[in-house]
Amino acid sequence: MARIELYDTTLRDGAQREGISFSVLDKLHIAQKLDEFGFDYIEGGWPGANPKDNEFFQRAAGLGFKKARLVAFGSTRKAGVAVESDANIKALVESGAPVITLVGKSSAPQVEKVLATSLDENIGMVADSIRYLKSLGRTVFLDAEHFFDGFKADREYSLKVLKEAAEAGADCLVLCDTNGGSLPDEVAEAVKTVVAAIEVPVGIHAHNDAELAVANSLAAVKAGATQVQGTINGYGERCGNANLCSIVPALKLKMGIDVIGDLELTRLADLSHFISEVANLSPDPFLPYVGHSAFTHKAGLHVSGLSRWVFAYQHIDPASVGNKPRTLVSELAGRTNIIQRAQEIGVNLSPKSHESQELLERVKKLESMGFQYENAEASFDLLVHRANPGYVPPFHLVDFMVIVEKRRRPPIVACEEEEMMSEAVVKVRVGGEIMHTAAEGSGPVNALDAAMRKALLPSYPALDTVKLTDFKVRILEESTGTESLVRVLIESTDGTDEWHTVGASANLIEASWLALVDSLEYFLIKK
Numbered sequence: 093m094a095r096i097e098l099y100d101t102t103l104r105d106g107a108q109r110e111g112i113s114f115s116v117l118d119k120l121h122i123a124q125k126l127d128e129f130g131f132d133y134i135e136g137g138w139p140g141a142n143p144k145d146n147e148f149f150q151r152a153a154g155l156g157f158k159k160a161r162l163v164a165f166g167s168t169r170k171a172g173v174a175v176e177s178d179a180n181i182k183a184l185v186e187s188g189a190p191v192i193t194l195v196g197k198s199s200a201p202q203v204e205k206v207l208a209t210s211l212d213e214n215i216g217m218v219a220d221s222i223r224y225l226k227s228l229g230r231t232v233f234l235d236a237e238h239f240f241d242g243f244k245a246d247r248e249y250s251l252k253v254l255k256e257a258a259e260a261g262a263d264c265l266v267l268c269d270t271n272g273g274s275l276p277d278e279v280a281e282a283v284k285t286v287v288a289a290i291e292v293p294v295g296i297h298a299h300n301d302a303e304l305a306v307a308n309s310l311a312a313v314k315a316g317a318t319q320v321q322g323t324i325n326g327y328g329e330r331c332g333n334a335n336l337c338s339i340v341p342a343l344k345l346k347m348g349i350d351v352i353g354d355l356e357l358t359r360l361a362d363l364s365h366f367i368s369e370v371a372n373l374s375p376d377p378f379l380p381y382v383g384h385s386a387f388t389h390k391a392g393l394h395v396s397g398l399s400r401w402v403f404a405y406q407h408i409d410p411a412s413v414g415n416k417p418r419t420l421v422s423e424l425a426g427r428t429n430i431i432q433r434a435q436e437i438g439v440n441l442s443p444k445s446h447e448s449q450e451l452l453e454r455v456k457k458l459e460s461m462g463f464q465y466e467n468a469e470a471s472f473d474l475l476v477h478r479a480n481p482g483y484v485p486p487f488h489l490v491d492f493m494v495i496v497e498k499r500r501r502p503p504i505v506a507c508e509e510e511e512m513m514s515e516a517v518v519k520v521r522v523g524g525e526i527m528h529t530a531a532e533g534s535g536p537v538n539a540l541d542a543a544m545r546k547a548l549l550p551s552y553p554a555l556d557t558v559k560l561t562d563f564k565v566r567i568l569e570e571s572t573g574t575e576s577l578v579r580v581l582i583e584s585t586d587g588t589d590e591w592h593t594v595g596a597s598a599n600l601i602e603a604s605w606l607a608l609v610d611s612l613e614y615f616l617i618k619k
C-alpha cells in the first residue's frame with residue numbers, strides 16, 4: 093500500500109470555526125507542536141487574507157520544522173485575470189511556502205452559479221494557476237472544492253477539471269466534500285473512479301456536516317486516497333472538519349497503516365488538549381480516543397467485565413493514544429466500581445464482603461435522594477472512610493443556625509439602602525473541645541463557611557489554603573417548585589489539588605452545608 097500522508101489544516105480551516113481566533117504567536121506554537129507530532133504537511137493560512145497570516149508566513153520560515161512541510165493556501169487566479177498579476181497568486185508566491193494548496197472549483201453548478209463564469213474559464217483558472225506555481229518550483233496540491241457534489245451533478249466535468257489539473261502538474265488532487273453532506277459509499281465510489289482514471293495521487297478533505305467526515309476520510313483511504321486532510325479536534329467551518337485525532341489512530345491501530353510512530357501516537361491526547369487550550373475552547377470530554385471520558389466506565393457490568401479483561405469494554409488500549417481509563421461511582425455501579433475506587437484511596441474491600449455491598453446500597457440510596465457521586469469523588473471517598481468503624485473524623489458538627497435578614501434603614505429612599513445580611517452560628521466539636529463561633533457573610537453559605545473556618549482554624553491552620561472555586565445548584569424536581577429537592581456541587585482547591593463534593597436536601601442551606609462540610613473534612617483527611 094502507498095504511504096498515507098497526514099495533512100493538518102487546523103491553522104487554516106480549523107480557524108474558520110466560529111469562536112476561534114489564533115494570534116500569530118498561537119499559530120507559531122501550534123505549528124511547532126504539529127511538526128513535533130509528526131504531520132507531513134502543516135497548512136498555515138491564507139497569505140494575503142489578513143496581516144496575521146502574512147506575518148505568520150514570514151516568521152514560520154524560521155521555525156525549522158523537523159519533518160513537516162509548510163503549506164500556504166489560497167484560491168486559483170480569478171476569472172479573466174492573468175495569473176502573473178492575480179493578487180492571490182502573488183501573495184501565495186510571496187509567502188515563500190514550499191508547498192501551495194490551491195482551492196479551485198470542480199463542480200459545474202458551483203462554477204456557473206457562484207463563480208458566475210464559464211466552465212472552460214474555470215478550467216483555465218485551475219490549470220494556469222497550477223502551471224505557473226509549478227514553473228516556480230513549488231509543490232502544488234489542488235483542493236478540488238465541492239468535488240463530490242460536482243461528481244453527482246456532472247461527473248464528466250468534475251473529472252475533466254481533475255485531468256486538466258493533473259496535466260498542468262498538480263502533485264496531489266485533493267477531493268473535497270466541502271458541504272460535508274456525502275455518504276461513505278458515495279465517497280468510496282468517486283475516489284475509486286478518480287484513482288482509476290488519473291495517475292496523480294489523490295487526497296481527501298472532508299467536512300462534518302452530516303457527522304461523517306472521519307468515516308468518509310477512512311472510506312477514501314480504503315478506496316485509494318493517499319493524503320488525508322483534517323484538523324485537530326475536528327475544528328473547522330460550520331460543524332467542523334474531519335478530526336485527525338480520530339483519523340490518525342484509526343489508520344494506525346485499526347487499518348494497520350503506519351502513519352505515525354508508536355511514541356508520537358501516545359502524545360495524541362496531549363496534542364488535542366494543547367490545541368483546545370490555545371484555541372481557548374474547553375476540551376470536549378466526549379471526543380473519541382482523546383476525550384477525558386473516552387475511556388470512562390460507569391455501568392457496573394462494564395467495570396466488572398474490565399476488571400477481568402481489559403478489552404471487555406474498550407476498543408483500544410487507552411495508553412496507546414495517551415489517555416487513561418477511569419471508573420465512576422453512581423447509582424449504576426456494581427461492587428467492582430466501589431472496590432476499585434476504594435482501592436485508589438488505599439482502602440481494600442473484598443468483593444464478597446458485606447462492607448462493599450453496604451457501601452453500594454448506600455450510594456444507590458443516597459443517589460435516589462439527590463446525591464450524585466460521579467462528579468463528587470471526594471464525597472464518595474468520605475463515605476468509604478466513614479464506613480470504617482475505626483475512622484476518627486477531624487471534627488463533629490453539633491449544630492448550626494443561619495439568619496438571613498433584609499435590613500431596612502429609615503428613611504427608605506432607594507433600594508440601594510436596603511441591605512441583605514447573612515449570619516451563621518456553628519457549634520463544632522474538635523478533639524474534646526466545643527467551638528462555638530459566629531460569622532457574617534455575603535450570603536448564607538459564605539457565612540457558614542466563615543463560621544466553620546473560625547471554629548476549625550485554631551486546630552487546623554492549613555485550612556486557610558482551601559478555597560471554594562465553584563458552587564453549582566441543581567433543582568431536581570422542577571415540578572414541585574420551591575419545595576423541590578436541590579443538589580449542590582462544590583469544587584474546592586488548596587492551590588495544588590482540586591476536589592468535588594456533593595450535598596442534597598429539600599433545603600438549599602442544608603444541601604450546601606453537607607457539600608461544604610465534606611469539602612473541609614476531605615481536605616483534612618487528605619492532609
Ligand SMILES: CC(=O)SCCNC(=O)CCNC(=O)[C@H](O)C(C)(C)COP(=O)(O)OP(=O)(O)OC[C@H]1O[C@@H](n2cnc3c(N)ncnc32)[C@H](O)[C@@H]1OP(=O)(O)O
Pocket residue numbers: 138140141142167168169170171195196197206207217237270329
Ligand atoms: C472551501 C473553503 O473553505 S475555501 C477557504 C475559504 N476561506 C476564506 O474565505 C478565508 C479567507 N478569505 C478572505 O480573507 C477573503 O475572502 C479574500 C481576501 C480571500 C477575498 O476577499 P474579497 O476579495 O473581498 O472577495 P470575497 O471574499 O467576497 O470572495 C468572492 C470572490 O472570490 C472569488 N472566488 C470564489 N471562489 C473562488 C475560486 N475557487 N477561485 C477563484 N476565485 C474564487 C469569487 O468569484 C469572488 O470574486 P469577485 O469578487 O471578483 O467576483
Ligand SMILES: CC(=O)C(=O)O
Pocket residue numbers: 105195235236237238268269270271297299
Ligand atoms: C478547500 C476546503 O476547505 C473545502 O473545500 O472544504
